[in-house]
Amino acid sequence: MSEICKFDRRSFLKHAGVATVASSIGASVSVGAQEGAARAAPAANHDFDEIYHRIGTDCSKWDGQIAIWGEQLQIPMGVADMDFRVAPCVTEALQKRVAHEVYGYMTTPESYHQSIIDWNERRYGTVIERDMLLDSPALLPGLLAAMRAFNPPGAKIVVQTPGYEGFFSTIRKGFVIEENPLREVGGVYEMDFDDLEPRLAQDDVHSFILCNPHNPVGNCWDRATLTELGELCLRHDVVVFADEIHCDFVNQGQEYVPYANLADELVMNSVTFKSASKSFNLAALKNAYLFSHNPEFMERIRAVGDNATINSLGIIASQAALEEGDDWLDALQAYLSANASHASSFINGQIPHMTCNEPEGTYLAWLNVEPLIERIGAIGIAAAETAAKAPDAEPVTPEEVVERYLIERSGVKLNPGSSYWGSGRMRMNLGLARPLLDEALGRIQRAMQQA
Ligand SMILES: Cc1ncc(COP(=O)(O)O)c(C=O)c1O
The missing domain is CATH 3.40.640.10 (Type I PLP-dependent aspartate aminotransferase-like (Major domain))
Structure with a gap:
């Protein structure tokens, strides 16, 4: 088993720091790829709980956000893609194709x-x-x-x-x-x-x-x-x-x-x-x-x-x-549906200052953070920061203040609702392994208990 697959949650999170990105690049990509090759044979069961290490692959969700927020960012739940290892049939087909080493013009079959x-x-x-x-x-x-x-x-x-x-x-x-x-x-x-x-x-x-x-x-x-x-x-x-x-x-x-x-x-x-x-x-x-x-x-x-x-x-x-890919997708759907009900009931029952409706579809949750905005005075902070900017600059929104607040206090990144023209809301991406989801929810909970 690779280094990556042996990662426990703590070491994974520790490795998520920007300072360790460079050193983890080679290891993470090559080891992950070899592991993928070994698993490309038909997989009867799909281990969506596995924490698959993406840092150092230039992915927007992890590397892009670490570049912006630095070491404080621990779990990105923004960009709408998923952290799971791809369906085995995809890896297998790609491996077969890359064994042929020419990529000239192609006629779509x-x-x-x-x-x-x-x-x-x-x-x-x-x-x-x-x-x-x-x-x-x-x-x-x-x-x-x-x-x-x-x-x-x-x-x-x-x-x-x-x-x-x-x-x-x-x-x-x-x-x-x-x-x-x-x-x-x-x-x-x-x-x-x-x-x-x-x-x-x-x-x-x-x-x-x-x-x-x-x-x-x-x-x-x-x-x-x-x-x-x-x-x-x-x-x-x-x-x-x-x-x-x-x-x-x-x-x-x-x-x-x-x-x-x-x-x-x-x-x-x-x-x-x-x-x-x-x-x-x-x-x-x-x-x-x-x-x-x-x-x-x-x-x-x-x-x-x-x-x-x-x-x-x-x-x-x-x-x-x-x-x-039908079987893989069916298993994934069930997993993500469970993520959605788990996250929404945890947020509604155990995290102060925010609520969440269980989404009917997508792997995205839409959180109401109006109480948090009120609690931390995000509207006033956003107004003061906007006033300090050049007159033609984009205004800072209360949701962006919440985004920063959560990253600083919990290490979890959510997307500000204002990006979607949604006021008092944040978008949480649930396309990740349950252990990491639990870690993120726990971090937000602790931050909110102290807010
Ligand atoms: C509703 C919706 N449409 C389109 C896209 C982007 O698709 P593409 O990258 O294929 O342009 C996204 C990506 O998150 C999306 O959520």
Whole structure:
């Protein structure tokens, strides 16, 4: 067994310090890789409790955050990827491919597209014909192509808030954000159709971005809600862009309803965006796809998309995952669902100054930290820090004050809700081994007891 696998929690956390990053680089990567090779044989059971050491791999979640926060950062729960060792079928397929040492131009094999078609039909009953499907190097470039296909420069694109920050940055590449805030009723988020309709009715609105399941609030939207939304969009001639990248993460008792499984007239007014990258943690391997049942829509998107070929190793990894990864993903889903209920009940029962609704989908929890903001005077601190900055600088938000407070006192990093236009909230990534999750929760608990 490798050094990495022998890590207990304490030594792992100790090694997470920036001072030790450099010395751990070589050991961690090579040892981890060898271990992966040894395990590439079909794995009957999946040990998601294993703490797999990522530091020194240039990963955004650990290394990127250690670069910002230094040694005080111990457990990053920000960037939306997972810390688990990848599915064995992925490692096996990649190893087979890298044994051939040429990476010239590649023609995307039809078997890759077929694996997407089969996955969607097998798991969700969504029928995709080959000519409805388009490759994209990641989800957001595909979304941007669709925005350009349906909107003149400067058009408003409707997005629900709190919302994934990548939507905001993508819209800003030539368009204007039209915000449709979700309504929070008794801690539960709902779509606000009264607010939405006049926004859709505007002459310069042609597209609406749906996030299902929703990052960051965690809702899996039900059929009735999606149908009402779809009918409103159709009535106002607004195309629905359904980002369903989180669709494979649905917690126990919940359901993901694909937009493309609604009534035909609604489906014909939509484009769906997906990727194996979130489900199987392949984000850096860069490939995603979009599809629409409306041939005219596909023609418009093809005309403006860059039609780039996608990453060859990403094709290999995604195809292996979609063809052979069902068992691994099912086991992971169950594990993450347990993480979600465990984290939310621990936070609600044992951590002062914050609460958490158990997410229905995604591996992200959306925490209400309003009591903590009040307790530590985060609004005043943020205002004072903003006043000390240059007048045109981005203001400091109370949620950023909470982010820093938690890192300084607990070593745990959460993402500030203000990044998602969510006030008084923080986003916690639950895609990590349970022992590390417990460590993080314990650290936050101790910090909150002293707040
Ligand atoms: C809802 C949503 N869409 C898109 C993305 C980004 O996908 P990609 O990296 O494939 O562009 C993310 C990443 O977290 C996401 O949460």
